[in-house]
Amino acid sequence: MKAIVRTKYGPPDVLRIEEAQKPIPGDGEVLIKVHAASVNYADWGFLRGRPFLVRVWSGLINPKHKILGGDVAGRVEAVGKDAKQLQPGDEVFGDISPSGWGAFAEYVCAGENTLALKPANVTFEEAAAVPIAAVTALQGIRDKGQIQPGQKVLINGSSGGVGTFAVQIAKSFGAEVTAVCSTRNLDLGRSIGADHVIDYTQEDFTKNGQHYDLIIAANGYHPISDYRRSLTSKGVYVVTGGSMAQVFQGMLLGPWISMIGSKRMGNSMTQSNQEDLVFLGELLEAGKVVPVIDRRYPLSEVAEALRYLGEGHAKGKVVITLEHDNKT
Structure with missing residues (x-):
């Protein structure tokens, strides 16, 4: 072969x-x-x-x-x-x-x-x-993020492998989704179901006064303090990718920040498993994830x-x- x-x-x-x-x-x-x-x-x-x-x-x-x-x-x-x-x-x-x-x-x-x-x-x-990208998104949103219907969810890095699945999976759970991407990917964000799209070259979502129940950092970089400022009082921040600085801040500072307040912050460590593949297969079959x-x-x-x-x-x-x- x-x-x-x-x-x-x-x-x-x-x-x-x-x-x-x-x-x-x-x-x-x-x-x-x-x-x-x-x-x-x-x-x-x-x-x-x-x-x-x-x-x-x-x-x-x-x-x-x-x-x-x-x-x-x-x-x-x-x-x-x-x-x-x-x-x-x-x-x-x-x-x-x-x-x-x-x-x-x-x-x-x-x-x-x-x-x-x-x-x-x-x-x-x-x-x-x-498999790898969608399971990463699913576990970050559902397991680490504890998503609930009606929540406001932001996906930073929405146009990559994990990000495109994250937008669609969050929508399948009944969330109001904001996709953050570059200018050339705005139409992509809308086409996969995002309720709102933000062009990070034109607007910094951490400074626009909006707050989110769940933020998934699938790519890019912002200091963890900026993400914390953009969460609601009991919001959750989950790192699934991005720069090494972003990953290590989530890993090292996230647990400490979570202990001293009501906001939860940290990384999602993906665990490959058959049960999640079957779940994703059902979403694919139903056309909820493409x-x-x-x-x-x-x-x-x-x-x-x-x-x-x-x-x-x-x-x-x-x-x-x-x-x-x-x-x-």
Whole structure:
């Protein structure tokens, strides 16, 4: 099979398309014929080994996982011993990073508990865009944010992968949503259901006097004190991404601020799980969430896809598509 392989950390140039051994599913695993995958900032970080902390999980000197790719959508081709949920022919999607990554290949094995059935009305490309970004948004909004119907929610960084899902998921919970993005993405914010859009190049939402019950920081940067000022008296601020300064302020200062007042602030640590994939599948099937796909690249151009993502200008998701002939 063909796979995108790397043997060292570095820029996208270290990636090579090579022939690799077709994997065999182990206990509780299934073999997936990959039809689509997507790139995430996790892939970007693990590719480069930056920040250095990622090497604690991925290998200090050389990467443990030669084939990247966490998001996958495809068809089950074979099942291993004790795999009881899925059968050959099932169309699935999921985040296979807990099983060792590997979606940037024609075939990959993964634990069946990392997968869910793909809704019939959703394409493989759309399904592959969902797992990591949408689960991150869902857990930040529902679990950490404790969203309630009728609340005012602001999504900072609403045009990226997590942000586009966050706007739609917040709307599905009955919130009044404000999307913050750049000038070129204002129409995108409106098209995915935002009630209000703010162009951050023209207006600073932390200084306009508006207050929100929940703020999701999916991208960008503001000092945590600015976010605190923009919350209602019992508001919640959740960091799911953005600059390293934003992430570390949420991690280090958020819990302390939460202890000394009624406002809660902190980071959301995403936990991949099958239950949330099933929940998101229901939203997809109902049309309440529609993945936004910016660009599509073939497997041979994963390096270019990651380079584009790393530039920071992607609208929604960047997807990898695979075509199989009858011999593979």
